[in-house]
Amino acid sequence: MVKSILHIDMDAFFVSVEEVRDPSLKGKPVIVGGDPDGRGVVAAASYAVRKYGVHSAMPIARAKRLCPHAVFLRGSHHLYSEFSARIFDILDCYSPLVEPMSLDEAYVDLTGCERLHGPVTDTAQRMHDEILDRVGINASVGMAGNKLMAKIASGMAKPNGLLRILPGHEAAFLAPLPIGRIPGIGPKSGEEFKRMGIYTVRDLAQLPLELLEEVYGEWGRRLYEKARGISHSPVLKRDDTRSISRETTLEEDSTDPAFLESTLSWLVEKAASQLREEGLRARCVSLKLRYSDFKTVTRSHTLNEAACEDHIIFDTVVGLFRKLFTRRTRVRLVGVALTSLTSGAPPQMELFENMNAKQWQKLYAGIDRIRNKYGFRSIVRGSSCSAQGEL
Ligand SMILES: [Mg+2]
Incomplete structure (x- = not known):
């Protein structure tokens, strides 16, 4: 059976929460993180500050050099948890199968919910709009036949977009993308692949399974499958995971x-x-x-x-x-x-x-x-x- 899986990811979540609390921050370069004069890192960066090359996980001192006029906020985990709980309350109304991945990110399995909610794209749009109306936060939504593709889709839909990858088109969709789009391939692995001349998912998909397994073991098999958009990982209920x-x-x-x-x-x-x-x-x-x-x-x-x-x-x-x-x-x-x-x-x-x-x-x-x-x-x-x- 073809599944309908959503990956919902809030845009610049911590910053968005701060903007709800203080609307005058909207559109400004805002950085949530540690002490700007200390050793901390950027926890979240608004889209306005990303233009300066600031991104999350960057040392905050460097972010300050790149954008000294940014608004620096220390953030409040309690506040973010509270917003997160309100978002999950909404998601829970759409499916019994909601798997939270972090405060601002979840998979939702809508398989078999069409008769209840209507077409999956309409449902995804309604979920997006309801989060915006009731909580004030923009989300990006990926729709696909499995979790892997749904996550890639939401990443590409950012900010504030919806993207559906039709089942059966996974490999063709992935082929031209840079390998960094594959979840699990971070900057470090990306660099290693580049040194081997592998830039796109198409390049990765051309490597034989035997070779990938020889070099990377179990992770090699998973890379082989990911390069083809294959994933069998089920959406698990919150309590199981x-x-x-x-x-x-x-x-x-x-x-x-x-x-x-x-x-x-x-x-x-x-x-x-x-x-x-x-x-x-x-x-x-x-x-x-x-x-x-x-x-x-x-x-x-x-x-x-x-x-x-x-x-x-x-x-x-x-x-x-x-x-x-x-x-x-x-x-x-x-x-x-x-x-x-x-x-x-x-x-x-x-x-x-x-x-x-x-x-x-x-x-x-x-x-x-x-x-x-x-x-x-x-x-x-x-x-x-x-x-x-x-x-
Ligand atoms: Mg997010």
């Missing part, structure tokens, strides 16, 4: 365990602070390593008690890392994922008036308060200090 994860591709591949552990510590801090902010605890902690040969391994550990404290999660991650990192092969990417999330329930040990747990809780509440006020970088674990950049 809810996870908080952070990962980063290192600027240079590394075999240094101390550096890698420090980077993991930093990722744990980021993930755990989001966990606490959303009032959640995680039962399952996962580590992901991608080696320079693109072999990717993940290892998970289930905790006896769901936790939200940095030190518990970090100890688990480091335990997994030390067991796994025996090849001494260069590592290209590290990641941490927290799953099996439960909300609010206090840890059982509190029932026994365990002062130690309470003290930890107070400590983390204090850390989160400081961060809310002065930014994430204002207080970090000693073990995170040699991690590079802001993630």
Whole structure:
């Protein structure tokens, strides 16, 4: 059966929320991110500021050099979560199958909903308009027969557009595009492919499966399929997939365990602070390593008690890392994922008036308060200090 999958992605989400709050910002160069005189990165850039070459994930000091007259805002995760919840309330009205990918991005499976909602393009337009009317945010919508193509379509529809790729036309649509359009091929991989003379998806699609598998392993097979627009990944309901994860591709591949552990510590801090902010605890902690040969391994550990404290999660991650990192092969990417999330329930040990747990809780509440006020970088674990950049 041909599926009808939507990928909905808000345009410059954090900036758009700020514009709703203060309409005088509309059309101005606005940057949401860390302290413009500090080491932070750009979290979101308005379209007016992108003309100056500013984009998200860029060091904020560089953004300031490129566009010194921009309006710099520190942003509020609470506010963005609130807007996000209102957007997801709308999406939930259109399909029982909504898979959130982040605060401002989701897949919606509309397969079989035509009789209820009418043609998929009309439904997508209505969803777009309803988000704009009720929340005040522009979205871009991709429509296709699978998640991969829907995501590519929404990316190309930006800003504020709708694009449908008809099932059966995937490979032809992709062929002329630069390979960077394929989700998962970032700037670093893109450069590597360019050095091999591969610029477009057509070039990539000409590589035989055997070669891709030999060079990239499992990722090679996925590249082979992506180049043809093939994806079988289902849209999963929110509860099945809810996870908080952070990962980063290192600027240079590394075999240094101390550096890698420090980077993991930093990722744990980021993930755990989001966990606490959303009032959640995680039962399952996962580590992901991608080696320079693109072999990717993940290892998970289930905790006896769901936790939200940095030190518990970090100890688990480091335990997994030390067991796994025996090849001494260069590592290209590290990641941490927290799953099996439960909300609010206090840890059982509190029932026994365990002062130690309470003290930890107070400590983390204090850390989160400081961060809310002065930014994430204002207080970090000693073990995170040699991690590079802001993630
Ligand atoms: Mg977005």
